[in-house]
Amino acid sequence: MDLTSAPDAADTAAQPASEDDAGTPPAIFDVENLNVYYGDFHAVQDVTLPIGKNQITAFIGPSGCGKSTVLRCFNRMNDLIEIARVEGKIDYHGVDLYGLSIDPVEVRRHIGMVFQKPNPFPKSIYDNVAFGPKIAGYKGNMDELVEESLHKAALWDEVKDKLKESALALSGGQQQRLCIARAIATSPDVVLMDEPCSALDPIATLRIEELMQELKADYSILIVTHNMQQAARVSDRTGFFNVELNERGQRTGHLVEFDETGKIFTNPNVKATEDYITGRFG
Amino acid sequence: MATRNITVDTSALVRRSLEGKRINWFDQFVAIALLVSLLSGLLILATLLISVFSSGFSVLADRGFDFITSRLSPDAADAGIFQAIIGSLILTGFVIVVAFPLGVGAAVYLEEYAPDTKITRFIDANIRNLAGVPSIVYGLLGLAVFVKLMGGFTGGRTLVTGGLTLAVLVLPIMIITTAEALRAVPQALREASMGVGATKWETIRHHVLPVALPSIFTGAVLTIARAFGESAPLLLAGAVLSLFFSNASGAGVGEYLFDEPYTAMPIVIYNWARQPQQDFVALTSAAIIVFLVFLLTVNGVAIFLRDRYERK
């Protein structure tokens, strides 16, 4: 199955993966011709790719290539920006996320997000995790849900005796794991991560990468990272985005290549990809 | 041998360049000048307090509590500021009840809900302008609208009128300080909340407002202080200078708010300062002392509440 897409090879790209394909996992998202505009500015152009279920998919690329913009389309966070306009289709379990009847608030319960700088609520550790389920109307045992979420985020042992203390007293790495626990507390099946380790030291980073490998079993993970070595270590599939000047002289991002990570980092198809990962251009 | 000499010389050179050469006179001068400005401000304040205290203390010492509980009277020996205190407290209460919710609500709408259009920016700019309008203009507004236009409802020159006038006066300040407090809340917090599936209002209610509350309270403190000390608008909107027969403790609340003439502390101070009799000088100072005590108390309560929320 040819997953690579040079800009003019759209016909060979984006064949939705099905279980019938030899060993390829089913797709949880199917993106087709995604375009994002900020007012007049064409930020992202014609992105088409599948996102595999229970896989870690990484987006890499230079600054301003639109990878974060694309990520934020998956949970409709771009809705919060007034001048943002999203065109194209993102199918989630076969449902168009941008359909007219779709409630973005519900979308965000199913598709969680972890941000670049850890941003726990200035509340207790317990309340941080409990907030999402609470406003979603969770009627079950909240204590158990909080404990389970913290376990899954590999944070329980470190905080089980201080659940009522402020989340801001934790270290950076712990705060980010708390944000992960918070994101998975609403029982999503997808976790989006926008450069989750860029504010952390190397040891904390490795712990989060380890955690991602564990979470893969239950969640589909989509990570944007400017650290391509991280993408190489951690992801199953990698998408390389790059910036190009369009006809109007705007720097528009587009998807250059999307493939198994092993292939991208040992023998990419597109020269621009090879130049980027070997550090030949920034 | 030669090498060692060179090493020693280098070391001496480095030492000379690292050791402080001259005292930086300019730095010292600036520090002193700033200290002088601080002291000047304190000096002016101290002068005010000392003159007021020395003048008015005798009255309080002689008459004590009686001064506070007596009514207004043309006779300096009998005059007290009871009605003024009640008036000021009720007016402040009005300001809190009316301006606080309206101000916070307007600011929340402007900052969190309103789209960034020309109209919104126009409104925002004009609110700032309103905050700078002299208070006497609000007095005229109060006179025209609350006294005359809505006279049937407010009863003319009553506490309701005065309260509404003051509330309108401080509303722009309240909106501006609340808007600033909301703007200071990091966007990351809103994103985090929306990211777990909260609606806009849930985000505001559970996260944005609690974080902004200490600063909002600071704004409230400012508005209360402003309202407490305003005299010009009240003069126009109907506070009475000399009040001889209002039963501040006998009338029912409704009547008192809507029917009776009223006064306030700044008004009384203004009036007594105008009196030719010598005794009223000390009385004025005494009233100022009481006024300052009340002001500090009201401020203190607001600050206490703010600190409590900040610690949470």
Place this chain on the structure above:
Amino acid sequence: MTIDSTQPPEPVDDVEPLPLDETRHHFSETLDGIKLGMVQMGSLVTENVRRAGDVMLEGRLDLAPVVIEHDREVNRLYAELEQLTFETLARQQPVAGDLRFLVSTTRILYEIERSGDLAVNCVNVAQREHGLPQSPKLTALLNQMVSECCSLFAAGVDALADMDPVAGAALDAKDDVLDDLVGRYYTEIGRVSEEIGLETAIQLSKVGRFLERIGDHAVNVGENVAYVITAKFPGDTHAGVAEYE
């Protein structure tokens, strides 16, 4: 947030660092997998050398296809492990011991794969000659050579499985025994060359060379193992890396 300049800055690391074996699980498992694959390959080759001995000494030409089949498996493993090694080098940014391990793996894989080919070569000779001549002295020597070669190669594979630098470095001395035997084998061939014919003599001496080369490959495997652990090749006096306790 106010900065209290009277206090030293707070350390930013997590409070409790994890024990060493809890991070990079995936990477550790990959490295273990590669080592296991190499040991498997090595075992297959050791077996094949023994079988080649049976083919040559006992005329068991029926075992020839088995040897060839197993060598195909060795080659398959070679391709697979090499690909995996390159991918791991690209993706995991290994340093220090991990880097030495992966680089040595590429070398070890080559040594093992070549040894496998040499065993097949022995079998080919036996097939071409329809069995090897039964001169008692030659047979005895060949028997010893095969035995020594097997044991040497197995020792190399063991050193690899245990990552034992001492065992790895010891193979060089062990190889001297095999070299000595091969020397005597050549001498004996020279002595009976007129009887058996030139062509046969050449084929027979080829076998000697094959077995001797397998021994050399085994020694290289051992030396690479020592390098992985000590960052020095045995006998190398100018290694630039620090020694570990």
